[in-house]
Amino acid sequence: MISFEMSSHQQQVKDVVHWFAENEMRPISMEADKMGRVPDDWLEKINQLGIQLSTSSFDGGEQKSEKKEKKRKSERQGNRLAVIASEELGWGDPAIALTLPGPGLGGPPVQSSGTPEQKERFLSIFSKDEPPRWGAYALTEPDAGSDVSGIRTTAKKVEGGYVLNGQKIFITNGARASWVVVFATVDRSLGRAGHRAFVVEKGTPGFRCTRLARKMGIRASETAELLFEDCFVPEENLLGGEAYYESRGSGPSGFQVAMKTFDNTRPIVASMAIGIARAAYEYTLDWVRREYPRHGRFYHRASEVLANAELDIEAARLLTWEAAWKADIGQPNAKEAAMCKAYSGKIALDVCAKCLELLGPAGLENHILEKLYRDAKIFDIFEGTNQIQHLVTARQLYEPHGVRV
Amino acid sequence: MISFQPTEEERAFVDLAKDFAEERIRPMARECEEKRQVSPELVEKINELGFLALELPESWGGLEMPLISQVQILEALSFGDLGVVQGLPGAGEAASLIRLIPEHSVLNVYREAGREGSRPTVAFLHAVDNGTPQGLKVEAEGGGYVLNGTSQPVRLAAFADYLAVSAEDSRGEPLLLWLDKADGRWHAEEGDYRLGLLASGCARIRFDNERVSQNQVLAKGDEAQGMLSKALSRIRVLEAAKEVGLMEAALSYTTGYTAQRKAFGQEIAKFQGVSFALADMAIETQAARHLVWRSATKTDRGESDARDSSFSLLSRVHRSLRFVTDSAVQLLGGHGYVQEFPVEKWMRDAQAQTVLYGREGDLLVRCGEQLLNERIPTEV
Numbered sequence: 001m002i003s004f005e006m007s008s009h010q011q012q013v014k015d016v017v018h019w020f021a022e023n024e025m026r027p028i029s030m031e032a033d034k035m036g037r038v039p040d041d042w043l044e045k046i047n048q049l050g051i052q053l054s055t056s057s058f059d060g061g062e063q064k065s066e067k068k069e070k071k072r073k074s075e076r077q078g079n080r081l082a083v084i085a086s087e088e089l090g091w092g093d094p095a096i097a098l099t100l101p102g103p104g105l106g107g108p109p110v111q112s113s114g115t116p117e118q119k120e121r122f123l124s125i126f127s128k129d130e131p132p133r134w135g136a137y138a139l140t141e142p143d144a145g146s147d148v149s150g151i152r153t154t155a156k157k158v159e160g161g162y163v164l165n166g167q168k169i170f171i172t173n174g175a176r177a178s179w180v181v182v183f184a185t186v187d188r189s190l191g192r193a194g195h196r197a198f199v200v201e202k203g204t205p206g207f208r209c210t211r212l213a214r215k216m217g218i219r220a221s222e223t224a225e226l227l228f229e230d231c232f233v234p235e236e237n238l239l240g241g242e243a244y245y246e247s248r249g250s251g252p253s254g255f256q257v258a259m260k261t262f263d264n265t266r267p268i269v270a271s272m273a274i275g276i277a278r279a280a281y282e283y284t285l286d287w288v289r290r291e292y293p294r295h296g297r298f299y300h301r302a303s304e305v306l307a308n309a310e311l312d313i314e315a316a317r318l319l320t321w322e323a324a325w326k327a328d329i330g331q332p333n334a335k336e337a338a339m340c341k342a343y344s345g346k347i348a349l350d351v352c353a354k355c356l357e358l359l360g361p362a363g364l365e366n367h368i369l370e371k372l373y374r375d376a377k378i379f380d381i382f383e384g385t386n387q388i389q390h391l392v393t394a395r396q397l398y399e400p401h402g403v404r405v
Numbered sequence: 406m407i408s409f410q411p412t413e414e415e416r417a418f419v420d421l422a423k424d425f426a427e428e429r430i431r432p433m434a435r436e437c438e439e440k441r442q443v444s445p446e447l448v449e450k451i452n453e454l455g456f457l458a459l460e461l462p463e464s465w466g467g468l469e470m471p472l473i474s475q476v477q478i479l480e481a482l483s484f485g486d487l488g489v490v491q492g493l494p495g496a497g498e499a500a501s502l503i504r505l506i507p508e509h510s511v512l513n514v515y516r517e518a519g520r521e522g523s524r525p526t527v528a529f530l531h532a533v534d535n536g537t538p539q540g541l542k543v544e545a546e547g548g549g550y551v552l553n554g555t556s557q558p559v560r561l562a563a564f565a566d567y568l569a570v571s572a573e574d575s576r577g578e579p580l581l582l583w584l585d586k587a588d589g590r591w592h593a594e595e596g597d598y599r600l601g602l603l604a605s606g607c608a609r610i611r612f613d614n615e616r617v618s619q620n621q622v623l624a625k626g627d628e629a630q631g632m633l634s635k636a637l638s639r640i641r642v643l644e645a646a647k648e649v650g651l652m653e654a655a656l657s658y659t660t661g662y663t664a665q666r667k668a669f670g671q672e673i674a675k676f677q678g679v680s681f682a683l684a685d686m687a688i689e690t691q692a693a694r695h696l697v698w699r700s701a702t703k704t705d706r707g708e709s710d711a712r713d714s715s716f717s718l719l720s721r722v723h724r725s726l727r728f729v730t731d732s733a734v735q736l737l738g739g740h741g742y743v744q745e746f747p748v749e750k751w752m753r754d755a756q757a758q759t760v761l762y763g764r765e766g767d768l769l770v771r772c773g774e775q776l777l778n779e780r781i782p783t784e785v
Contacts, residue, residue: 004407285776289777306773393684403675
């Protein structure tokens with residue numbers, strides 16, 4: 001049955017995360033943006049509370065064992081819970097959200113392609129009883145972003161493992177991460193079939209962070225440049241193990257690991273963008289109610305802008321929920337994931353810009369809005385640019401007609 | 406629990422409607438447009454299948470479906486051709502009014518008239534829009550009313566045996582009237598319509614000193630206002646659903662066309678100027694569909710903001726409809742503009758539809774004013 005009512009569990013997750021966003025994230029939001037980092041003591045406190053960003057599914061502080069039992073009993077809803085929670089985190093502060101301890105974007109590839117031993121080794125280190133830890137995902141290079149097949153980082157097979165050489169850029173939490181999922185090629189002439197995904201652990205000789213990027217927005221989030229110089233990675237850190245790639249024969253390999261990740265993470269990223277848009281909308285609605293006269297040209301314009309913003313947010317949320325729902329029921333969702341990301345990234349910036357318009361010059365100083373605007377723009381770019389989302393969507397639309405675009 | 410899964414029953418209905426739309430409605434669309442009427446055989450078949458009775462109450466022999474089911478079926482039917490769907494006779498929009506007051510004595514004659522199967526046609530005439538009279542003057546006189554003037558063009562007016570009229574009398578009191586052509590005289594004035602929905606029986610209604618007695622009054626005052634508001638909320642959602650059907654038609658036709666059409670040595674789908682525009686059409690269509698479903702479930706559940714949500718819904722879906730049907734014509738190029746291909750008709754129909762059902766900008770502003778005037782949380 002078609003329904004947009006949250007189950008009590010979904011509502012509970014939303015309420016808990018919203019409380020956290022409002023009472024823990026918002027108070028440090030502007031300051032963290034100014035400092036360009038999330039305070040360490042805050043991260044430690046949060047970690048002790050058991051709050052983590054896991055993009056495979058959001059556990060909202062529940063005990064793992066409890067959760068597994070629940071899953072068996074009822075319909076899978078991890079993806080829906082994840083987008084519900086991410087919207088609230090985006091509402092709180094997207095930069096801080098991206099800095100919450102946990103495997104982050106590195107989680108899904110390990111979860112979906114790792115061997116049982118690798119899952120245990122890499123995913124069990126995130127615990128509230130330990131210091132805060134992070135995972136990261138390193139795909140983009142200076143000369144290969146949207147075109148993932150163009151990556152140049154090499155992995156040379158040697159006795160007992162591989163030697164990596166190359167550079168990665170725009171890596172969220174890349175410097176603080178305990179491990180990074182790194183995509184490299186064993187043979188550029190093989191194209192996508194030559195791709196491999198490795199888990200490179202912090203402190204591995206030949207692996208270092210060379211620089212942190214300074215950005216338009218999400219300034220509190222760490223965006224690292226990583227360098228691999230004759231970096232030896234043992235065989236057991238090849239994601240999925242040798243057998244995984246051998247069994248696939250001619251099919252794309254590391255590339256598929258990279259792409260599969262996106263179908264899971266795009267709805268989450270989209271919902272953070274929706275959270276940003278909602279934060280801007282709510283802030284402006286409140287402001288207009290207090291500051292505008294109840295008639296005239298400005299009031300009329302505000303009515304129009306705010307009604308449109310509300311629709312944009314609602315439409316984006318429903319696209320995102322659908323993508324998450326499809327993942328939960330085990331249906332392919334590449335098209336829906338791309339559509340929701342394309343739409344949400346676009347409307348988030350648009351809503352922020354229109355809200356700034358309603359505030360006028362006053363919006364320039366000491367309002368969260370200008371920060372939301374700067375933060376929103378990245379959602380049109382990372383996890384696949386808006387253009388890539390269009391490409392993926394079009395590809396899915398033309399596939400039944402036998403045309404590959 | 407959040408879910409986008411239709412029920413088994415809904416799927417069965419939708420499959421039936423979609424097949425019928427493709428096999429029977431689509432091939433007849435041009436002919437119906439030229440004859441300015443849906444062919445009687447097509448109407449008969451649609452009536453047999455029950456598609457004219459989705460909204461009517463069970464006590465009237467209708468299916469009394471929830472909106473969430475109806476919107477899926479109407480979308481599937483309109484996938485065939487919106488022009489045909491909008492020209493279907495029967496209770497039309499008045500079904501949403503009848504559903505609210507199935508036992509009202511003023512409706513008895515009409516109720517009986519539909520017993521044998523095919524139901525006479527009703528046009529729903531809105532002689533007042535948000536407090537502004539629309540061409541009709543209604544004066545209270547001797548316990549009844551006198552109607553004068555000419556209305557705006559109304560769908561189905563040319564075929565109508567009955568009229569549902571929403572109006573305000575000269576003192577500003579809201580009124581809902583039910584007029585039977587058998588005991589009154591009104592004139593349907595068909596204009597020179599060329600834009601679209603040409604089979605939908607658009608006409609102006611003219612009244613010359615038409616006297617209406619108390620037993621033609623469905624409701625007045627606050628009761629009339631409340632009833633009208635409820636019926637219109639339902640109508641907006643149903644109309645938006647039909648628009649999504651037309652969007653899906655334009656999207657699917659354009660996908661097929663651009664996948665086989667070649668230029669510069671390859672399928673034009675391979676040019677990103679084309680494929681990205683198609684992706685935008687798909688995104689817009691899916692977003693509109695979800696918004697329709699959302700409003701339908703809100704109305705079915707009787708949520709307090711269902712009415713306001715129907716305003717903004719229709720405004721957005723109008724915009725999406727114009728965008729998607731225009732994009733279809735654009736992507737077919739010259740072929741999009743000529744009548745050998747269906748998309749030029751769809752764009753015209755789309756534009757006519759958005760003109761007939763509420764001014765897009767006005768709907769939006771009304772919703773925005775509601776937002777500013779009361780605390781409506783956007784959080785879900």
